[in-house]
Amino acid sequence: MSDGHFYVEGLRLLTPETFWFMVRAELRRAVRAQTFLTLVVLEAKREWDEMLMTADDGTVAELGQLIGREIRDTDLVSRTDPGMLSVALLDTDLDSSRAVIDRFVARLDNYEFATPLLVAVGAACYPTHAVDAESLHREAVSRPLVRRRAGGGDRVFSTGRRQTS
Numbered sequence: 001m002s003d004g005h006f007y008v009e010g011l012r013l014l015t016p017e018t019f020w021f022m023v024r025a026e027l028r029r030a031v032r033a034q035t036f037l038t039l040v041v042l043e044a045k046r047e048w049d050e051m052l053m054t055a056d057d058g059t060v061a062e063l064g065q066l067i068g069r070e071i072r073d074t075d076l077v078s079r080t081d082p083g084m085l086s087v088a089l090l091d092t093d094l095d096s097s098r099a100v101i102d103r104f105v106a107r108l109d110n111y112e113f114a115t116p117l118l119v120a121v122g123a124a125c126y127p128t129h130a131v132d133a134e135s136l137h138r139e140a141v142s143r144p145l146v147r148r149r150a151g152g153g154d155r156v157f158s159t160g161r162r163q164t165s
Contacts, residue, residue, distance in 0.1 A: 008079070013064045019078030023088050023133045026076070030091075030126055037126040038097040040087040041080075041140040042067070042104070047116040047149075054083035055117065063119070066111055070103040086137065094125040101145060108148050121146040 006018045014022065023039070030037045044055035044063055055063075060079045067087070068077060076088040089097050101121055108119055124130055124139035 008061070012068060012077070013061065013085075014076060014078040016078055016080050019076055019080060019086065019088070020133055022076050023136075026088060026090055027126055027131075027133060027136075035091045036093040036096075036128075037136075038089040038092045038094055038123055039125075039136045039140045040089060040097060040101060040104075040121065040123045041137070042085040042087070043120045043122070043141065044083050044085070045118045047118065052118065056083075059083075059113075059117065060085050062113075066107050067104045070100060070107060080137070084141075086140075092125075094123060094128060097123055097125070098145075105146050105148060116149060119148045120144045121148075 006014060008015055023037075026037055029035075042063060044059055045052045046055050046059065057079065060083060063085050064077055064079070067085070071077065071087060071089070074090055076090070078086055080086040089100060092100070101123060104121060122140045122142070122144045124136050124143055126136055129139040129143070130136040
């Protein structure tokens with residue numbers, strides 16, 4: 001079977017179906033091996049005439065290429081929802097994933113997008129926050145750790161780290 005069935009054509013992003021299949025398989029492995037898996041979600045929105053719109057697939061692909069340099073070859077990356085990029089960090093707990101998230105944010109800080117882009121980065125960890133793929137995704141989306149505005153001449157940044165108890 002060729003890579004075309006697993007990857008988005010022309011990109012090193014997994015198709016959403018392949019991504020979720022692999023995440024579920026890795027969650028089963030994590031149960032057996034008693035390891036962690038962290039799901040990081042980057043939600044991108046474009047600013048257009050002072051309105052926020054979900055980023056298109058091209059923008060999400062650009063974001064995927066940008067952060068793809070900051071992860072291991074064994075980690076999983078895919079566009080999972082409109083305007084959303086998900087990264088499964090295998091064998092990584094939430095504390096360790098913060099270093100990866102910091103590298104993502106550094107990439108965003110140093111990259112000039114064609115038009116302003118708002119990116120929220122959230123994360124959730126198995127087994128700490130959820131035990132299945134769907135609830136892990138829901139938790140990651142609802143737990144934004146960082147929000148950034150990047151691109152176009154106005155480089156105003158807003159970081160909002162969530163306080164955990």
